[in-house]
Amino acid sequence: MQRYYEKVCAYMDYAHWDKSHIWHPFTQHQGARPAPLVTRAQGATLFLADGRTLIDGISSWWVNLHGHCHPYIVEALAAQAHKLEQVIFADFTHEEALGFTQALVPLLPPGLSRVFFSDNGSTAVEVALKMAIQYWYNLGTPKRKFVVLRGGYHGDTFGAMAVSARSPFSAAFAPLFFEVLAIDPPLRNADHRLALAQLDEHLNQHDDIAGFIYEPLVQGTAGMMMQDPHGLDLLLTRARQAGILCIADEVMTGFGRTGALFASSAMEEQPDIICLGKGLTAGMLPLSVTAAREFVFAAFLGASKERAFLHGHSFTANSLGCRVALASLELLLAESCRLARRSIEAAHQQFRAELLASPEGEFCSDVRVQGTILAVEIRTPEGTGYFNGLGETMAEFFVDGGVLLRPLGNIVYILPPYCITAAELGKAHGLIRQFLRGYFP
Numbered sequence: 001m002q003r004y005y006e007k008v009c010a011y012m013d014y015a016h017w018d019k020s021h022i023w024h025p026f027t028q029h030q031g032a033r034p035a036p037l038v039t040r041a042q043g044a045t046l047f048l049a050d051g052r053t054l055i056d057g058i059s060s061w062w063v064n065l066h067g068h069c070h071p072y073i074v075e076a077l078a079a080q081a082h083k084l085e086q087v088i089f090a091d092f093t094h095e096e097a098l099g100f101t102q103a104l105v106p107l108l109p110p111g112l113s114r115v116f117f118s119d120n121g122s123t124a125v126e127v128a129l130k131m132a133i134q135y136w137y138n139l140g141t142p143k144r145k146f147v148v149l150r151g152g153y154h155g156d157t158f159g160a161m162a163v164s165a166r167s168p169f170s171a172a173f174a175p176l177f178f179e180v181l182a183i184d185p186p187l188r189n190a191d192h193r194l195a196l197a198q199l200d201e202h203l204n205q206h207d208d209i210a211g212f213i214y215e216p217l218v219q220g221t222a223g224m225m226m227q228d229p230h231g232l233d234l235l236l237t238r239a240r241q242a243g244i245l246c247i248a249d250e251v252m253t254g255f256g257r258t259g260a261l262f263a264s265s266a267m268e269e270q271p272d273i274i275c276l277g278k279g280l281t282a283g284m285l286p287l288s289v290t291a292a293r294e295f296v297f298a299a300f301l302g303a304s305k306e307r308a309f310l311h312g313h314s315f316t317a318n319s320l321g322c323r324v325a326l327a328s329l330e331l332l333l334a335e336s337c338r339l340a341r342r343s344i345e346a347a348h349q350q351f352r353a354e355l356l357a358s359p360e361g362e363f364c365s366d367v368r369v370q371g372t373i374l375a376v377e378i379r380t381p382e383g384t385g386y387f388n389g390l391g392e393t394m395a396e397f398f399v400d401g402g403v404l405l406r407p408l409g410n411i412v413y414i415l416p417p418y419c420i421t422a423a424e425l426g427k428a429h430g431l432i433r434q435f436l437r438g439y440f441p
């Protein structure tokens with residue numbers, strides 16, 4: 001079996017097979033260039049079949065925390081695979097879920113002590129929305145609308161799409177979405193009175209709002225749009241006064257990306273429900289978590305089964321995933337990891353200052369940093385947007401230069417694994433400046 005696999009990888013015309021049989025995500029296959037074949041990865045480096053290497057500047061879609069194939073995580077996974085790989089999680093429990101949640105709960109924003117597992121960021125959000133809706137249903141006061149931040153992204157399943165920004169990505173499905181009430185995100189330098197007034201208007205006009213879902217501190221897919229924590233606090237305070245459930249989607253921001261372990265810790269007001277995914281397992285396996293306060297959980301208790309949260313997935317709380325998530329937390333809590341995150345932030349800040357002081361700074365409408373995330377917004381006649389053609393031009397330039405960056409339209413960002421070296425990060429920063437110099441001679 002092993003030999004057959006090696007033979008296939010060595011001799012197959014992979015590009016032909018990929019083109020003929022594989023359907024890639026977010027991809028227009030007509031006219032698409034062959035996808036590079038990644039054969040292995042180590043640290044921040046991806047190795048391609050044609051001999052090239054790439055520095056993974058986006059943590060492979062924001063999931064990788066400590067570098068690829070980290071030996072500590074690989075070892076934990078291998079040992080777990082010999083012990084218990086998967087078991088039904090309804091009516092049964094296992095040591096890996098217990099151990100991981102014992103480590104996780106004390107780190108979460110205060111009060112989020114009840115943990116529900118699923119498989120990815122979208123399902124973590126789906127679970128949060130269903131929890132919020134059924135919470136009100138169980139209380140006998142049905143409420144089904146959600147307040148959302150404009151430009152938000154929460155995933156690709158139906159509920160998650162409904163609370164995300166309307167865009168060409170979801171246009172075909174829009175008539176099927178439930179009603180949401182949008183307000184402006186509390187971006188840095190924005191006048192927060194406007195968003196507050198919009199929220200007040202929604203609260204006055206609708207008495208059936210179940211919750212407020214938000215990406216705290218950084219709206220990722222929107223273009224790494226960064227917020228003023230005070231502005232978000234104003235909105236959360238108002239939502240809390242109105243008695244609606246606050247749902248923090250920390251699928252991207254969780255596990256140290258924004259500096260602190262969770263972005264929510266930058267705010268005074270803490271969520272009632274939090275969604276976690278991506279970095280939860282350091283990018284090793286798909287696993288996600290939706291954690292709620294005890295009062296939310298209490299609303300599901302009762303004599304009848306109908307009152308329970310009747311939701312689950314085949315791989316809920318997969319034991320390999322839980323074991324790997326615990327290993328990742330151990331690495332995350334080490335002082336060396338905190339220092340690594342601080343070094344990344346310091347390097348981003350230095351790059352920002354140098355870029356803005358250089359002639360290339362002229363071509364940038366904004367350069368922003370939050371923790372380990374850097375975003376450079378490039379001025380173009382088309383303005384800012386995901387479909388700005390500059391994105392693809394840049395992506396090609398960076399890959400040709402040896403760094404995997406996947407710009408969001410005219411916004412190029414770096415969101416690296418925490419193991420990235422100063423030299424590797426310097427190369428990514430340097431390529432951005434090089435692109436600007438070449439593109440705007």
Ligand SMILES: Cc1ncc(COP(=O)(O)O)c(C=O)c1O
Binds near residue numbers: 123250277
């Ligand atoms: C904030 C946020 N929520 C949810 C999701 C969906 O996660 P997944 O792609 O794992 O379904 C994403 C994905 O980018 C995200 O950024």
